[in-house]
Amino acid sequence: MKKYDLLATGMMTFALFLGAGNIIFPPLLGLQAGTALPFAMLGFLLTAVGLPALTLIVLGRLNSSAALTSKLPLWIGTAFWVLLLTAVGPAFGMPRAVTVAYEMGIAPFFTTDMLLPFTVVFCILTYLLAYKPGKLVDYIGKIITPVLILMLAALALSAIINPLDAIQLPSGDYQSKPLVSGLIQGYMTMDAIAAVGFGWVVIQTISSRGASTPKQIAHAATRVAIIYAVLMSVCYIAMGYMGATSTSVAANATHGGVILANYVAVTFGAYGQWLLAGIIILACLTTTVGLTNACxxxxxxxxxAPVPFxxxxxxxxxxVIANFGLEQIIAASLPAILVLCPVALSLVIASQQKSGQTTLMVMLTTLIFGIVDALNILGKMPEGWNTVFQDSLPLYNAHASWLLPCALVMxxxxxxxxxxxxAAY
Incomplete structure (x- = not known):
């Protein structure tokens, strides 16, 4: 695989992961972490970037995303992939990307509701870019991603060269445990589950660009994961620092989008909204293209089934979902995603196991404790059980109670x- 194609594939992978949430989340973390930002960001990067990168490397060693479930009974493996790709694709991830692109990129320029025409244009563009999977590196890695990186660089350089405010003291949990809080927040980005879905795209792209043997695919996947990890880490650090130095424009901010919007308005004036619109729309577009292609x-x-169909x-x-039922679909899909994320991670962890029986036991164990974590995150855990789990279940408060039982099974x-x-294992 040529070095240029390797770099372009790594940039494509970075763009696939870089949704609007990845851009607007770090500013809030930076604001809340304050002077504890280095420790909070370290924890955040370990889980928000480290887990997806590790997943891509493992998938590269397996030479196929499908190999992740090959040891499971066929119907269980098929059910897993259908549920995962549906949840992160048309049922949740993609409609959310469309609405976020509209609300942050287009709505500020109009006084009337333009969601429907915007959705039509956005979905048509997504379809055209995903129509030929082999062209993703050319469309995204070589064209869209460099433009996106330049826009992000403008934000990052302005924050570094001319910070708005001095960094304040940390607040909330970042006062006493910034590293652990960063770890938890990074895990909650759920990019690890996106890595399992995007694995279909990345491995196929690597194969189509000249890597033919298992060793070549594994080597290329590792390098692509490193390129992705470096670019995403730099983006997170820059956005986190911007949030930490934007106290004066972050009054009453409930999420990073408000901080980012106020920052570009103060720093770039009338052009700030255009810059923000370009960043958000391109970030959301690359995500929807990648998810469409994965499905x-x-x-x-x-x-x-034919790819165009x-x-x-x-x-x-x-x-349809973005315009008529997003809130209801999110309410129905979020629990599934919260459960599927640890299940997907457990399959990655157990990927080197030779036994299908062990893999199945790991998956079922994780499924049970993943449901416990999902109920906790959603606030649906009965108070009595919540107290018991807080006192007796390791990592329950970190929303990772599945991890130790999974490791114990292996x-x-x-x-x-x-x-x-x-014995046959």
Missing amino acids: AEYCQQTFK TAAIVVTLTG VTAVAKRRLTPA
Whole structure:
């Protein structure tokens, strides 16, 4: 694989992950962390960037996203992929990207509701860019991503060269445990589950660009993951620093989008809104293109469905949901995503296991404790059980109570296999 294609694929991967949430979340973290930003950002990067990068590397070693569930019964593996791609695609991730692009990029310029025409244009553009999967590197990695990086660089340089305010003392949990708080917030970005979905796109792109042997694919995937991790880390650090030095424009801000909008208005004046609109729309567009392509690639490989046909269905559902039922769909999809994220991570962790039985046990164990974490995050856990879990279940307050049971299942399986080498594991 040529170095230029490798760089372009890494930039494409960065753009696929860089949704609006990735841009507007760090400013709030920076504002709240204040002088504890280095520790908070370190924790955040470990989970928000480290987990997705690790997932891409593992998928590269497997040479296929499908191999992640190959040891499971066929119907369970198929159900997992259908649920995951539906949840992060047309049921939740893509409609949210469309509405965020509209609300932050287009709505400020109009006095009337333009969501429907914007959605039509946005979905058509998404379809055209996802129509030919082999062209994603050319469209996104070589054209859109450099433009997006230049826009982000303008924000970053302005924050570094001319910060608005001095960094304040940390607030909330960042006062006593900034590293742990950063770890939790990074985990809650759910980019790890996006990495499992985007794996279809990344591995296919690597294969189409000249990497043919398993070793070449694994090597290229590792380098692509490193490029993604560097670019995303720089973006997060810059946006976090901007938030930490924007106290005067962040009064009563409930999310990073408000901080970002106020910052560009003060720093760039009348052109600030145009800059912000360009960044948000491009970030959301690359995400919807990547998710459409991931859904289409999976359906082509699994059900032999033509890519254009699947892409058309995905963008149509996205447009309908974005306009007529986003809140209801989010309410229904969010619990599924909160459960699917640890399940996907557990499959990545268990990917080197030779036993299908062990992989299934890891998945089922994680599913049970993932439901516990989802109920906790959603505030649906009964008070009595909540108290019990807080006192007795490790990592419950970090929304990762699944991690230790998952590890225990794998350690037990390894120990049993070594004690009984003739057993079938």
